[in-house]
Amino acid sequence: MSPVNSDDPSSDAYGGAGRPLTRKEIRAQEKSQATQGQDVIPPQAFQSAADTPPAGLNAVSGRDAASGPGPVRPEPVRPEPVQAANAPDLPPAAPTVHEETAHEEAAHEQPVHGEAASEQPVYEEPVHGHPVHDEPHHYEPAPAEPVHAEPVHEYAGAVTGLDHGHDAHDHDAEHYPVHSAGDAPYGHPGADNYPADYQHEEDGRVVLAGGAAIRTSKGPSKKVRRRRRFLALLLTLSVFVVALAVGAQFLKPLLGSDKVADYPGPGTGEVVITVPPGAGPKSVATELEEKNVVANADTFLKDFLASGGALAPGDFTMRNEMKNSDAVAALLNKDQGKVMYFALSAGLRIGESLEAISEGTGVPVAQLKELSDSPAQFGVPSRARNLEGFLAPGEHRFPLGTPAKEVLQKLVSTTLDELVSQGVTDPEKQYDVVTVASIVQAEGGQAEYGDVAGAIYNRLKPDNTETNGLIQSDATVTYGLGIKSFHIDEEQKADASNPYNTYANKGLPVGPIGSPGKTAIDAAAKPKTNDYMYWVTINLDTKETLFAKTLAEHNTYVARYNAWCNENPGRCV
Numbered sequence: 001m002s003p004v005n006s007d008d009p010s011s012d013a014y015g016g017a018g019r020p021l022t023r024k025e026i027r028a029q030e031k032s033q034a035t036q037g038q039d040v041i042p043p044q045a046f047q048s049a050a051d052t053p054p055a056g057l058n059a060v061s062g063r064d065a066a067s068g069p070g071p072v073r074p075e076p077v078r079p080e081p082v083q084a085a086n087a088p089d090l091p092p093a094a095p096t097v098h099e100e101t102a103h104e105e106a107a108h109e110q111p112v113h114g115e116a117a118s119e120q121p122v123y124e125e126p127v128h129g130h131p132v133h134d135e136p137h138h139y140e141p142a143p144a145e146p147v148h149a150e151p152v153h154e155y156a157g158a159v160t161g162l163d164h165g166h167d168a169h170d171h172d173a174e175h176y177p178v179h180s181a182g183d184a185p186y187g188h189p190g191a192d193n194y195p196a197d198y199q200h201e202e203d204g205r206v207v208l209a210g211g212a213a214i215r216t217s218k219g220p221s222k223k224v225r226r227r228r229r230f231l232a233l234l235l236t237l238s239v240f241v242v243a244l245a246v247g248a249q250f251l252k253p254l255l256g257s258d259k260v261a262d263y264p265g266p267g268t269g270e271v272v273i274t275v276p277p278g279a280g281p282k283s284v285a286t287e288l289e290e291k292n293v294v295a296n297a298d299t300f301l302k303d304f305l306a307s308g309g310a311l312a313p314g315d316f317t318m319r320n321e322m323k324n325s326d327a328v329a330a331l332l333n334k335d336q337g338k339v340m341y342f343a344l345s346a347g348l349r350i351g352e353s354l355e356a357i358s359e360g361t362g363v364p365v366a367q368l369k370e371l372s373d374s375p376a377q378f379g380v381p382s383r384a385r386n387l388e389g390f391l392a393p394g395e396h397r398f399p400l401g402t403p404a405k406e407v408l409q410k411l412v413s414t415t416l417d418e419l420v421s422q423g424v425t426d427p428e429k430q431y432d433v434v435t436v437a438s439i440v441q442a443e444g445g446q447a448e449y450g451d452v453a454g455a456i457y458n459r460l461k462p463d464n465t466e467t468n469g470l471i472q473s474d475a476t477v478t479y480g481l482g483i484k485s486f487h488i489d490e491e492q493k494a495d496a497s498n499p500y501n502t503y504a505n506k507g508l509p510v511g512p513i514g515s516p517g518k519t520a521i522d523a524a525a526k527p528k529t530n531d532y533m534y535w536v537t538i539n540l541d542t543k544e545t546l547f548a549k550t551l552a553e554h555n556t557y558v559a560r561y562n563a564w565c566n567e568n569p570g571r572c573v
Contacts, residue, residue: 024480068284108424260295265326266295267319274341275331277313284311284331293327295317307332314341314360316399333400340398340407346517347441349479353515360396363404366502369475371408378412389434389512390415418518422525435508437516437524442475444535445543449520453527456534456546460507466533466551469506476502486540486572534562540571 021029220228271291275284280302282297289297295444303324304311309332317339318330342360344353344478356367371377372387380390392414396408419430435455459467475493478485496504500513516524532547534554538561548554565572 024542113287124253151476162327188462204361241395254568261299262324263295263321265323267323267326268322271318271320272339273316273318274395274397275311275313275316277343278314279311281305281311288327293319293322294324295321306333315339317399338546339400340402341396342391343395343409344392346520347438347514348393349514350386350391357391357404357407360405361398361402361404363407367404368408373406377405378409379416380412381427383428383431383511385511388413389515391515392418393515393517415521418521419525422522424525431511432508433521433524434516435512435521438512438514439471439473439475439509440523441516441520442514443537444521445471445537447543448527448535448545448547449523450528451530451532451547452535452545453523454530456533457527457532458533464533471502471508473502476500476509476513480509539564540568 010435126312131451138557185548213522258544271293273284273287275292281301285294285297285301287303288294288300294300296417307328309328310330312333316330318327322330340361342356344356348356350372354365354372357368358364358365373385375384375387375390376382377391380387384390387408391408392413394414396407396411398410415434416430419433421426422433424430424433436453440449440452458464459471460469462469474488475487477488477498477500480498481488481492493501493503495501499505500509504507530547531549534548534551534557535545536554536557538557546557546560561572
């Protein structure tokens with residue numbers, strides 16, 4: 001028996017009796033070598049390139065055909081050697097546990113012609129990317145068998161000798177590097193010195209002594225997987241928080257939660273806030289927010305109500321973006337932000353006007369009356385007995401603490417300026433215009449001011465034979481009587497002692513009977529030209545006034561006035 005046939009068949013690619021083993025036998029031997037005392041290795045791990053016999057070696061006997069019989073160095077077992085034709089199938093050298101069917105195609109083998117000594121060997125194409133370290137040979141390529149990748153079992157370190165942290169490359173078996181018998185991987189001794197269970201690592205694979213490459217691919221380690229899960233969770237939470245923050249910014253305006261509760265103060269600029277008589281804190285708070293004095297009307301209202309103060313009418317000089325507490329103090333006159341405010345309605349008599357001024361400024365009525373009874377100091381005409389007719393109606397605002405004389409002077413100057421603007425500059429003429437304007441203000445509606453003024457001047461003409469210079473105004477008579485009424489009796493009309501009685505005394509009364517407004521002053525300064533001698537207001541609500549040239553026509557309009565009074569009891573008193 002030759003030394004070749006005396007070798008252990010588990011480490012030789014050739015069997016006894018000088019014949020090559022079948023592919024199935026070789027794989028069985030490789031599996032037996034790799035799984036002795038270990039777990040079952042999947043068959044996919046043994047799919048590798050076919051062995052290539054050295055040049056000149058008989059494919060059947062393993063001997064050199066030229067030299068005849070002699071000792072032959074055993075070749076390392078390489079994956080998938082080409083099986084010679086007509087080779088009998090032998091049972092595997094060791095039983096295989098949990099053998100899975102390898103999905104592969106049968107290799108296209110060439111039949112062996114002649115005897116063993118004259119058979120031509122079948123050669124494989126060298127492995128791509130890994131040159132075979134033997135002399136070049138001319139082989140016929142054997143079709144590569146496709147490998148179906150399946151999960152590779154994790155082997156114990158005692159078998160593979162690998163660091164399980166490494167990943168095996170998933171290459172086809174034919175791409176595994178093949179070493180010749182004389183090459184030692186990674187500086188190890190030659191193949192003759194390999195132990196039977198020699199194994200080493202190449203590119204993440206285990207190479208056993210039989211030449212089989214065992215792939216040990218596995219997924220990321222538990223530590224890596226935990227880190228990835230933690231990073232994914234952290235990323236998800238970050239996206240969720242960002243989404244909440246962005247969504248809150250869009251929802252704030254809709255929910256009103258983006259409104260600032262209060263400004264830090266003290267504020268800038270100057271804003272005048274008018275609080276009319278009877279105004280409530282809520283309406284004032286709304287105005288303060290609209291004019292950007294306070295940040296939030298609701299919070300300001302709470303602070304104002306908590307202060308327990310009362311809201312007083314007037315003009316208040318405030319600032320933009322004030323603190324709620326500062327704004328409350330300004331409205332309650334706790335600082336110098338409040339201004340003196342009062343409003344005079346057109347047609348008010350002097351006593352009514354002085355009371356309104358006193359309420360707005362805090363100056364006693366007696367002090368104001370004393371000033372009014374000395375009209376010369378204010379620049380009015382010398383015929384004036386007081387400031388009646390010269391206190392301009394309208395809304396008036398003065399800084400807190402303004403002297404009373406200065407307040408009255410401002411009102412008088414407003415009226416005088418209006419007369420001058422209408423071309424009335426003579427003081428005596430100014431006094432007559434103001435007196436006519438006061439009667440127009442009391443007798444007619446605003447739309448008929450010009451016609452009423454024209455009718456008054458027609459009555460004052462010297463050649464007037466219809467009324468003989470008598471104005472005949474009920475408003476003048478009641479003023480002289482110190483009453484307010486739409487009706488006077490015949491005795492009152494006949495009382496010539498009343499200097500304001502225009503029924504008994506010709507011409508204008510001794511002075512104005514109230515404070516005319518700008519429209520009435522303009523009408524008295526420039527009256528409409530007409531032929532009217534009479535007028536009567538037939539509707540006290542609408543101030544509709546009808547005019548007549550004769551007394552008979554006028555009486556028909558008076559009848560309409562009386563009918564309206566009957567339909568509206570209590571109005572014509």
